[in-house]
Amino acid sequence: MAVQFEPLKNDLILRTAKGERVERPPMWVMRQAGRYLPEYHEAKGNRDFFECCRSPEIASTLTLQPIERYAGLVDAAIIFSDILVIPQAMGMEVVMVDKKGPHFPNPLKSPEDGQYGEVMDRDVDVKKELDYVYKAITLTRQKLQGRVPLIGFCGAPWTLMSYMIEGGGSKMFIQVKTWIYKYPEESKRLLDKIARLCVEYLAEQVIAGAQMIQVFDSWAGELSPSAFKTFSMPYLTYIADNLPPRLIELGQPVVPMTVFAKGAWYALEDLCKTNYNTIGLDWLHAPAEAYQVAKKYNKVLQGNADPGVLYGGKAAITAAVEEMVHGFEGGKQGWIANLGHGITPFVKPDDLLHYFQEIHRLSG
Numbered sequence: 001m002a003v004q005f006e007p008l009k010n011d012l013i014l015r016t017a018k019g020e021r022v023e024r025p026p027m028w029v030m031r032q033a034g035r036y037l038p039e040y041h042e043a044k045g046n047r048d049f050f051e052c053c054r055s056p057e058i059a060s061t062l063t064l065q066p067i068e069r070y071a072g073l074v075d076a077a078i079i080f081s082d083i084l085v086i087p088q089a090m091g092m093e094v095v096m097v098d099k100k101g102p103h104f105p106n107p108l109k110s111p112e113d114g115q116y117g118e119v120m121d122r123d124v125d126v127k128k129e130l131d132y133v134y135k136a137i138t139l140t141r142q143k144l145q146g147r148v149p150l151i152g153f154c155g156a157p158w159t160l161m162s163y164m165i166e167g168g169g170s171k172m173f174i175q176v177k178t179w180i181y182k183y184p185e186e187s188k189r190l191l192d193k194i195a196r197l198c199v200e201y202l203a204e205q206v207i208a209g210a211q212m213i214q215v216f217d218s219w220a221g222e223l224s225p226s227a228f229k230t231f232s233m234p235y236l237t238y239i240a241d242n243l244p245p246r247l248i249e250l251g252q253p254v255v256p257m258t259v260f261a262k263g264a265w266y267a268l269e270d271l272c273k274t275n276y277n278t279i280g281l282d283w284l285h286a287p288a289e290a291y292q293v294a295k296k297y298n299k300v301l302q303g304n305a306d307p308g309v310l311y312g313g314k315a316a317i318t319a320a321v322e323e324m325v326h327g328f329e330g331g332k333q334g335w336i337a338n339l340g341h342g343i344t345p346f347v348k349p350d351d352l353l354h355y356f357q358e359i360h361r362l363s364g
Ligand SMILES: Cc1c2[nH]c(c1CCC(=O)O)Cc1[nH]c(c(CCC(=O)O)c1C)Cc1[nH]c(c(CCC(=O)O)c1C)Cc1[nH]c(c(C)c1CCC(=O)O)C2
Pocket: 029, 030, 031, 032, 033, 034, 035, 049, 078, 079, 080, 081, 082, 083, 084, 096, 098, 099, 100, 101, 102, 153, 169, 216, 218, 342
């Protein structure tokens, strides 16, 4: 059943993602609904993180918080959820440990272990399992009343596999490196399975109302250039090649797609050759150099100041914005302003306001 939503009043980010010349660069930041906002803590209370994701009412309230605080400056909302809902849908338990991050009590051990077979054999119905995400998206679209577009997202296969095997964040990636180098074929089968689920999951998000999508490969930079080519790139490509035809098959609009492969600076040119419209940059890229590469392929870039600059006060923030605006040649085409990764806790909301205002002032 198709849901009707109010028409968009601000489609700047969608026009930019299509490569059009625009009046100013659109802006939003990754993790914009999060712990640096006092209203986030207030609305979340002492609820568990995944409980908030599973409640369409709470998830939509949290998604809207930065849109309301930075009204007129922020040009997109991103649904409040997490990349780890896919491993959960695959039958794995994930808990969010306060001040530590995600934790899998029973990570995948080895391809010889029975759990790998179980995960591989399981027929995962992402439509059913992640119904709460689609409900949250639909409710958020209604509450947005067309103010800005809503972004849906998923984790990239390599990043999700890393979490499923490491059991959480990692410094050395010993377990998942053991898998890819010792059991490459079993690893690829798992990556392939995750990639297929990502396509279905993103398609369902679009049906529910997502107007753009982003794939987060947060651990891409743990791979060497050749390992990235083997264990990440084919699966990122699979998603970008298969989502549009799947959407057409479902009678849905084809939405702009962004890929953010954090740390994979060496892969910029290869990513520009994919079907993603926008390539997310972290702060390892100098804006001017990346822009020259992306221009050759008519790709849009998103990013990319070091989120740490927001701790440096107003003058440091202005300097970072000047470098970006200069590097992205004024920002009227091919640039979605963001940070180079998610905004971190303890940033003062007024310093993010200054970041937005400076982007507006220097490139508006
Ligand atoms: C790797 C990753 C995860 N989740 C996500 C990624 C990819 C982006 C990235 O690289 O940062 C994606 C994500 N997670 C969250 C969003 C919400 C939307 C947004 O505002 O961007 C998005 C897009 C909420 C969240 N996801 C999480 C929080 C903090 C939860 C809390 O303690 O209240 C939020 C708001 C928890 C989370 N979730 C994850 C980690 C590693 C952590 C702990 C670290 C941290 O707290 O920043 C997994």
